[in-house]
Amino acid sequence: ASVIRVASLGKSYQTAAGEFPALRGVDLDIAAGEYVAIMGPSGSGKSTFMNLLGCLDTPSAGDYFLAGENVAQMSKDALAQLRNRTIGFVFQGFNLLPRMSLQDNVALPLVYANVDKETRRARARVLLERVGLGQYAESLPNRISGGQQQRVAIARALVNEPRLILADEPTGNLDSHTSEEIMRLFGELNADGITIVLVTHEPDIAAHASRQVRFLDGHIVSDHLTGEQP
Numbered sequence: 076a077s078v079i080r081v082a083s084l085g086k087s088y089q090t091a092a093g094e095f096p097a098l099r100g101v102d103l104d105i106a107a108g109e110y111v112a113i114m115g116p117s118g119s120g121k122s123t124f125m126n127l128l129g130c131l132d133t134p135s136a137g138d139y140f141l142a143g144e145n146v147a148q149m150s151k152d153a154l155a156q157l158r159n160r161t162i163g164f165v166f167q168g169f170n171l172l173p174r175m176s177l178q179d180n181v182a183l184p185l186v187y188a189n190v191d192k193e194t195r196r197a198r199a200r201v202l203l204e205r206v207g208l209g210q211y212a213e214s215l216p217n218r219i220s221g222g223q224q225q226r227v228a229i230a231r232a233l234v235n236e237p238r239l240i241l242a243d244e245p246t247g248n249l250d251s252h253t254s255e256e257i258m259r260l261f262g263e264l265n266a267d268g269i270t271i272v273l274v275t276h277e278p279d280i281a282a283h284a285s286r287q288v289r290f291l292d293g294h295i296v297s298d299h300l301t302g303e304q305p
């Protein structure tokens with residue numbers, strides 16, 4: 076079954092110069108368990124596309140089915156619930172709250188899901204152990220390295236047991252060795268059955284995915300399995 080299906084998806088932005096079409100009719104189907112790298116030059120529409128997939132923005136045209144549900148036909152509350160249950164987000168800048176312990180950062184999505192404090196603490200601990208940072212549970216984010224912060228962000232993304240992870244340039248702020256470690260972790264999550272969609276500029280990072288989709292000027296210009304000729 077498709078976790079993500081988009082058809083004729085379009086997005087235009089209002090600018091001083093008029094409407095700017097950032098996405099122009101994108102069709103894509105991503106099945107459960109896939110590991111997809113989204114590539115393409117700056118300005119090709121990758122972030123716009125990821126924002127639509129994450130239901131952080133609404134399309135100007137076309138359809139989006141997330142886990143089989145037509146996003147456009149859902150109420151705001153139902154969509155927020157579907158998003159929280161289904162998607163874990165990972166960002167280039169980690170986006171941890173600086174005054175909160177790592178454990179509280181990881182537990183934060185559970186606050187919005189109305190999970191009680193003891194359960195939140197226990198789940199956060201398990202996930203920090205899972206990413207190899209259990210011993211730093213009570214530390215603040217600035218006590219650990221960038222690569223470790225990204226591991227914490229991944230733990231946070233996992234806390235609601237999502238079936239999909241959306242990651243926008245997750246290794247963009249990391250050196251190549253640390254990037255490889257983060258990619259190993261994504262590989263393990265994918266082996267556990269989590270669908271991963273990841274934006275990257277770097278071919279070495281995209282090579283970890285099993286499918287590579289390339290954007291140019293708001294279109295998909297290639298879509299192939301890793302190792303196959305585009």
Ligand code: ADP
Binds near residue numbers: 095119121123
């Ligand atoms: P990418 O992530 O591939 O760099 P983006 O999706 O960020 O591409 O941007 C695609 C195009 O849309 C770019 O030309 C960008 O300047 C434009 N764009 C993105 N967001 C906005 C916005 N909020 N308002 C106007 N134009 C935007």
Ligand code: ADP
Binds near residue numbers: 117118122
């Ligand atoms: P990325 O590095 O992911 O390609 P960008 O630098 O293109 O991101 O955009 C960063 C943020 O600024 C995004 O949220 C995008 O929507 C917004 N943005 C990009 N281009 C424009 C624009 N021309 N006008 C307004 N906002 C924009």
